[in-house]
Structure formats: structure tokens, C-alpha cells
Amino acid sequence: MTQKDIIVNKIKNGLILENISDFNAKHIFECGQCFRWIKEDDDSYTGVAYNRVINVRSDYENKKVIISNTDIEDFNNIWFDYFDLDRDYGSIKKKLSLDPTLKKAIKYGEGIRILKQQPWEILISFIISANNRIPMISKSVNLLSELYGQAIFYNGKKYYSFPTAKQLCKAELKDIERCRAGFRCKYINKAVNMLNDGEINLKDIRNMEIDEARAELMKIPGVGIKVADCILLFSMQKYDAYPVDVWVKRVTEYFYLECDTKLSDIHDFAQKRFGNLAGFAQEYLFYYARELKIGKS
DNA sequence: CCTCAGGGCTCTC
DNA sequence: GAGAGCCCTGAG
Numbered sequence: 001m002t003q004k005d006i007i008v009n010k011i012k013n014g015l016i017l018e019n020i021s022d023f024n025a026k027h028i029f030e031c032g033q034c035f036r037w038i039k040e041d042d043d044s045y046t047g048v049a050y051n052r053v054i055n056v057r058s059d060y061e062n063k064k065v066i067i068s069n070t071d072i073e074d075f076n077n078i079w080f081d082y083f084d085l086d087r088d089y090g091s092i093k094k095k096l097s098l099d100p101t102l103k104k105a106i107k108y109g110e111g112i113r114i115l116k117q118q119p120w121e122i123l124i125s126f127i128i129s130a131n132n133r134i135p136m137i138s139k140s141v142n143l144l145s146e147l148y149g150q151a152i153f154y155n156g157k158k159y160y161s162f163p164t165a166k167q168l169c170k171a172e173l174k175d176i177e178r179c180r181a182g183f184r185c186k187y188i189n190k191a192v193n194m195l196n197d198g199e200i201n202l203k204d205i206r207n208m209e210i211d212e213a214r215a216e217l218m219k220i221p222g223v224g225i226k227v228a229d230c231i232l233l234f235s236m237q238k239y240d241a242y243p244v245d246v247w248v249k250r251v252t253e254y255f256y257l258e259c260d261t262k263l264s265d266i267h268d269f270a271q272k273r274f275g276n277l278a279g280f281a282q283e284y285l286f287y288y289a290r291e292l293k294i295g296k297s
Numbered sequence: 298c299c300t301c302a303g304g305g306c307t308c309t310c
Numbered sequence: 311g312a313g314a315g316c317c318c319t320g321a322g
Binding site: 183221 | 314316317318319
Binding site: 131132133135136139177180181182183184185 | 302303304305306308
């Protein structure tokens, strides 16, 4: 199960991973793929995933990661996959670095890994993300969890699991509106009902080819091409997806194309240039563009 | 194909 | 204290 070169050792209330490459907590949790990880004063990150709360601290130079509030069993069953530890990011970065722009972007976000998150949570989170800001998205996702998820205690603090579709189907539209997601609440409500009615099955979608999967996801209200691509990339392992948000549009146009390029042309370009690594390229570019505010006049 | 409204909140003027 | 804009979608 565990990748050969990573050494896993037990410590008090957690694990220490040694000889681990391409893992930087800041890069992973702040590259826009997740909304439930909070930076602590000591630069570690605490987050909720798979009904658990863990704290993650990374030391990139010394190739070490400390995961607190977990054990070997959960590491093997959950976190190894969640952090995509079986993947050789070194070789991905090497291939993408042949492109000089990507080389710069990768230097900036060298410790990014694409988390394998749960499709249901990602679907709702990215419906909320439409025309919204990251702090607001986090706020709404946390409110939904507080209102309909389950409490989990860690270090004297209360956290909440992301509610299941069953837990959320008890909520009516006016209840969902309490998460302050505005006009997106009606989409969440509809999505919940479609899943509970079996009109949409995320497991089936995950097993489809990317184009069919995307078309299926876009049947859900509030899911357009960008949100669908985020769901495909962040929770369904479709690594050729290239979600184009304002930042990726800006950065792609700035380095490779001209202003006001059509969305379909940006997708075509990404497919040609990055192929089945498009999703990884997108993350490095997004992080780079947003941190340095590239392309923003 | 194009344009525009749309929660709520924050940043800018 | 108004106005723009936000990891965008859907209606026209």
C-alpha cells in the first residue's frame, strides 16, 4: 500500500512521513482546490476531510510531513490516496518544465499535489464557487457543514464534517439559504434532490470518459463547464481537465495567447500543449497567477 | 454566437 | 457610500 520510498513512523497522536518529495502544505491547500483547510499560527494546516480532522505540517527542504490526529490505519486507507502519494510529481514537473512558463510557475508552487477529494463535497463546493471569492466560498461550505454535518472535536475545538446528500435533503431551500450562498442556494437544493432521486449518480460519472462525464455533470443546475472541470480534476481523477477560471484565462492569455480568446480556444490550446497533464499545468499556473497577480491590469 | 443579471461581501475610489 | 468585481451559470 505505502509507496516504497516514503518512511512512515508513529509519533504521539500522529505520524511522521520522511523522505517524502513534492509536498508543501501551503502549496497544496492554497492552490484553490479545497476550501476547508485553515492555516494555523505555526504555519501548519488543520482541515476536515472524510469525516476526520487532521493537522498537517510540512518541511519541504527536509522532505518531512507531520500528520497529527491520525494513525497508520487511516493513513493507509485514506490519507495516502487523499494526498495522492502514489504519484511521481517529480516526473510530471520535469515534463511540464520543458515549457519555460510552466518552469517558472512550478518553481513557485513546487509542492502542489492534487488532492483526491470526495465528488459530492466538491460538487457542492464548486457550485458555491461560481462568481464568488475564496473566503466567501469557505464561509458558505463551513456554514453548510455546521448546519447539517456532524460535529468532530479536536484540540478542544469543534469542527464539522461536510454533510452527506441524505443529511442535506432534509433541508429546504430556505434552510440552505442560511449558508449565505445567495442565488447559488437554489442550485444546491436542486443538486441534492437530483442525487437523492438517483437522477444523477456520481459513482457512474466517475467511471465515464471525460467528455461524457462532463456532459453528465452539466445536467446539474449551477454546473457549467468550469465547475464540471473542477469536479473532474479534483475528485474524479480526470487529469486532462483544464478548468478555466478568470485567473487561468488571464495567465493563459498573458503567456500563450491574446486577450479575449474564446474559452473553447483556450481549452484546445491546453489540450494540445499539455495533453494528459493539463490538470497539473492548470494548478501550477493558477497558483502562480494568483500569487503574483499575473494578467490583472 | 452574444449579453447580462445575480447573494453577499470586500476592496477601491 | 457608491461602484466594481468575484475560481461563473443560465436565461434571453
